[in-house]
Amino acid sequence: MFRLLLKKELKVFFTNKGNLAFILFLPILMISIFSVALGNYIKADYGTFEEGKVLYYEEDASAEIMNRFWIITDKIADATGVTFEQTDDYEKAQEAVEASKAYGVIRITEEGFDYFRSTFNEPEGGELVRTLFVQLANANISQPMSIQNIKLDAKQLDSKIYYTFSALAFSIMFMGVLIANSVYNEKELDTIERIKLSKAGIGGMMASKILTGICCGIVQVIVAFAFSNLILGVNWGNKLIWIVMVFILLILFSAVFGSVIGMISKNKSMCQSSVLMFSMLCGYMGGSITPLYLLENMPVLTTIIKISPLYWTNQALTSLYNGIVDEKTLYCICILIGLSVLVSLVFMLITTAGKKKFVSRKEAASV
């Protein structure tokens, strides 16, 4: 039964040429436009050390330790061009790091060095400098220190890469509009009444809509993968499975959100515009238009953007692209699953508590 439900869903969905074009071309269009038009945003900062700076704070440091510090930092400064700047307020320095004003702050004590960095905001350059610093600091003192054999293997992030991921995520969010529409259509056509009377019920219908969304989303990912690989020459790296998993969870969230909005909307324009607005907002705040590191440097935004699921997705994707599976990936997975569950629960609550008031067009007219 479910197979037929899904089959019909896909059939109806894809007889609409608009839907088909949307699925196939939106990711390509967005990736191309964003990476060309907004390319300069990214190149200037990500992956270069220009204007990069690391703060340091002296606390009971012996002359010997300080000496060692100078040797290390000189080498790094030579190799990368970042500057080291002294600070006398450790807490202020930490705040500056959180606000992306500096790569990190090194606290120098009797025991050695303590490198502080931001968990969420550390840019590529910062990550490299930190790796160098830690390696040099741990190196055997008696041996001459060299950074010749330190491999700088973190990939440089450029606009093509950044927008391959973030624009794809953005277009996946937009797919919610199509799902919302398709759910709303069932109400408009009154076919939902037939479905309600049958064994499948609303649950079966919603499940098939969500699954349709997931199929469409996967097609989008495949299209974007092919396009970015073949045309833009972007290699998705060796954490492909993880990247795909993050995308699938994002698709799940977008489809669940869309179908619930389609179900509770009382008219078509409300249904479409609310999903559209939500997607736009998520996209803007999640760094799909303006890159994340710029948003993070803006005073109020830096906190607000964290409510966008795309913020977490883009964070995770950036790490995963660089081959790092870290807490960002974990947060992203939890947040996407959590939000999907939350939206479903809220829907179940309002439909049972509100005596299905929102479900039926027949009843909706009277609410």
Next chain:
Amino acid sequence: MDILSIQNLKKSFKDMVAVDGLSLSIGEKEVHGILGPNGAGKSTTINCILGLLEYDSGTVSFEDGKSSKKWSKNIGYVPQDLAIYPELTPTENIQFFCSLYGFKGEELKNRTQRALEFVGLTEVKDKKAGEFSGGMKRRLNMACGIAHSPKLIIMDEPTVGIDPQSRNRILENVRALNEAGATILYTTHYMPEIEEICNKITVIDHGKVIATGTKSDIMSRMGKDTELLIEFSEGKGNIDQFVHQVSEFSDVHHIEQEKWICKIRHPKNIVMIDKIIELTIKNQLSIQNIKNQEPSLEEIFLSLTGKELRDQK
């Protein structure tokens, strides 16, 4: 044994009472017609029966006292508003709705084919339903509701706005379905349809039952009335006295006068015309035109309720 029984059903939308204490029972193998004007509450009643609308009070129970949730697989619903996918072909539409009841494979194919034949859409089975005429869509709408062989088929004005051929086909189908053992609940505001296919009739208005019974019951209460329309030459004779005298006859149910035109309602088969002609002569009236009319829905209402049918919406 009743297959559906409704007791004292009430449903209002905000302060508008759509169904007002309606009771109704439908026995097995009946073709039960619900007759009522626009806005009488027919669709609302059906939606309550199906559980698609929550009702305020009353009970709806099916065979063995089951609720609509438990019994809904035995119900076939043909909604007033078309409920089909215009993007899909009739075959796909029927197959989909039938599969929702758990049918699959060969069985599903056979059922779909039979339903297509039944409503006469086999020839166009692979065209898009969106391109069909109104009548074809109505027939498909019906096929989608019956392919799973329900025991009770609820049809809400299935013949609204269609050509006579499609209409006749649908009426024939209703009869055939009934002969094959299905119970049918049929709503309409069109009397001839009810006469043609129903054996039980319930007349409703303002959400209330006005009359219910077997076809012959109801017919004897209203259908046997006939209306005599007489036009007199202007200015000749005493029309007021004539009207007064006619209204004294106990068999005359209703008389209406507008200047020199009179409408007199009386039961069929009663030799009334003679008496009336006698009176016209007595009152020195001269008849210009006289004709007998079958009563319309409005007039049936009038004779059942004694009040005018309110404006059609």
